Amino acid sequence: MDHKIYDVTIIGGGPIGLFTAFYSGMRKLKTKVLESSGQLGGKITMFxxxxxxxxxxxxxxxxxxxLVKELIRQAETFSPTILFHQHVSGLQRRPDGIFMLSTENGGLHLTKTVILTVGAGIFKPIxxxxPGAERYESGNLHYAVDDLxxxxxxxxxxxxxxxxAVDWANELAEIAESITIVHRREAFSGHExxxxxxVKNARLYTPYCISALHGTGNRIERVAVKQVGTGEEIWLEADEVVVNHGIQGDYGGILNWGLKMKDERIEVNGAMETNIPGIFAAGDAAIYPHKLKLIAGGFAEGPVALNSAVRYMCPDAEPMAMYSTHHEDFVDENGREKEPQAR
Structure with missing residues (x-):
């Protein structure tokens, strides 16, 4: 157990969690980041x-x-405590108002406030x-692209x-010999x-779905695709197969905290406050009217959640951190740039 009581504990070390950790340092808070996996960056790093x-x-x-590398460097500016393999599941509140967060590996963390930047939870590709597809996962069947x-x-x-799927088709079109897209619907849900x-760079099979794989050892050589309406089946040769059927998220024990949920996300107000006082959410985990579903939107939500956490701890606190161009950790009294001191 870590007996230190932190001002804020950020659950989730993806882009929004990392930027929120930096902003927490701007507000001079004792900050901890708990990441369930062994690396930072969330969905971007994984997929x-x-x-x-x-x-x-x-x-x-x-x-x-x-981007993740830059976010990590920025987050480390004020030396927050960052811990890996911390799958948070339990929550209790002590009589003095301190939250006790428990993890599946037996860890216990004490904090005054909690900011959930957990995305859709623990990510797993669909x-x-x-039958037999798993034998090719060590060969040329991919659920993520980590080496172009x-x-x-x-x-x-x-x-x-x-x-x-659309993004990878366009990225790989520049280096691949050919790109073939198989989609079970006529329409695509990517940006227009x-x-x-x-459409200009790829050969399209719609509405089709993969019906069988044929290969030697752990490598696929041919893929059978079936027309959704007629059942007509054809075989296509392929050197590499990428499957982008979506990602399943699992919030685990967090679902038992009593948080108000909507559309499988944590409902917040404009201050990123959940229905539990002292607990806030930002990024893909949070839902509220007119949400901007971009990383750029999350970069605003994290500081809003952090500022709300500050006001929860101290209602008379300033509503936001000083702008970085004037912040005492970055510039001296003469306006000259200086390196911030780690805390």
Whole structure:
């Protein structure tokens, strides 16, 4: 058990949790980050490290992996406590108002406030529901793309029609020999401009779904795809197969805390407050009217949640941190840049 009482404990070390940890340092709070996996970056690190992101203000484009590296460096500015393999499940409140967070490995963490930046929970890809598919997972069947070079000059077949499938089709089109898209519907749910680009670069099979795999050892050589309406089946040759059928999230024991939920997310108000005083949520975990479902939106929600946590602890506190251009940890009395002191 960590007997220290932290001002704020952020559950989830993805992009929003990391930026919130930085902002917590700006407000001079004793900060802890609990991450359930063995690495930071959340869904981006797990599934999209090579994906190019273009919807963050001031950054024309950046790979997911590079963004996570910068977020980690930024989060470490004020030396928060960051712990891995901490799958938080239990919650109790002591008579003095301190929360006790328990983890599945027996850990116990004490904190005045909690900010949930847990996304959709513990992420797991929805796997291909084909008998024997698991034998190819150590070969050329992929649920994430973590090395673009693996697909260079290859015949790539992608199954799926959401944003991830469309994005990977466009990313890989620049280096692959060919791209084939198999989707069970006629329409794609990606952004219009991205879908238009994909249509120019890929061979499409819609509405089709994968019905069988054939290969040698752990490598797929041919893929059977079936027309959804007629049942007509054809075989396609492929060197690499990418399946983007979505991600399943699991909040685990957090669902037993009594949080108000809506559409499988944690309901908050405009201050990122949940129905439990002292507990806040931000990023993909949070839902409220007119939510902007972008990383950029989450980068605003995290500081809002943090500021609400400060006011929960001290109602007379300033409503927000000083702007970084004037913050005493970054500039001296003469306005010169300085390195912040770790806490």
């Amino acid at each position: 999209y490290p090579e994906k190019t992101l273009r919807d963050i203000g001031g950054i024309r484009k950046i790979t997911g992996g590079d 796997k291909l529901d084909i 070079n693996r697909f260079r000059n290859k015949r790539v077949l992608i199954s799926g029609g959401g944003n991830a 401009s991205d879908v238009s680009e994909m």
